[in-house]
Amino acid sequence: MARQRATALLVDLDGVLRRWDEAVVAGVESRYGLPAGALVETALQWGRLQPVLVGQVSHADWMAQVAEALAGPAGGLDRARDAVAEWQGYRGEVDPDVLALVREVRAAGLPVGLATNATDALDADLVTLGLTGEVDHVFNSWELGVHKPAKEYFQQACLALGTPPERVLLVDDDDRAVRGARAAGLSAYRWNGVADLPYLRAVLDY
Structure with missing residues (x-):
């Protein structure tokens, strides 16, 4: 039996709706004498x-x-703090093609959540980023107390969307999040870039 088309969309922020220019981060690391990749790797240590x-x-x-973890490689805590502050001053960029999809889906009457x-x-x-008001719901793990790929995260999102899981489509660039969403009963698509947009339009019910 064919799966029903989705009547609600969950879109990931980082790596989907928001893009990051790796050259910006590399520039900060270079100016402060940090090893390549040190900022992100240190921040993402689980x-x-x-x-x-x-x-x-x-x-x-x-x-x-x-900053404290980087203090040695950066040459001191104050310098490490300056490096982190400069890095954090860059907040990424919105992917205009993904934002266009979000607006299109909402205009068709389907709810869209930022997951x-x-x-x-x-x-x-x-x-x-100018994204305030661009989605119907924002599902922030910091506020929910649980993060993707946990089943509870997606359950809360579907409840707020007022849509059964099997009619919700998640678009995410993280394989774990995609697997977690599917385990929770949602449709989920692994984002690879704007070439995926025609497929997403085809599986959304509008």
Whole structure:
């Protein structure tokens, strides 16, 4: 039996709706004498990252921990803090093609949710990116207390969307999130880039 077309959309932020220019990060690392990839790798170390994704610590505290971890390679704590601050001043860029899809889906009357593992800095980021009001719901792991790919995350999202899981489509660039969504009963598509947009339009019911 063919699966029904989706009547609600969940779109990931980082890697889908928001793009990051790796050259910006590389430039900061170069200026501060940090090894290539050090900023992101240090920030994403799971023991450091997980607490901020579920609201146990603030974004500011997380970045303070990153600076402390980098203090040696950066040449001192003050210099490491400056490097982190400069890095954090860059908030990425909106993918205009994905935003166009979001607007198209909403204009057709289907609800759209932003499904992101984020921090308490998310609201400010949405303002900076001009995304305030562009989706019907924002599902921030920091506020929910649970992060993708947990089943509970997707259950809460579907409930808020007022849509049964089997009619919700998640678009995400993380394989774990895609698998988690499918395990929770949703349709889920692994985002590879704008070439995927025709397929997504075909599986959404509008």
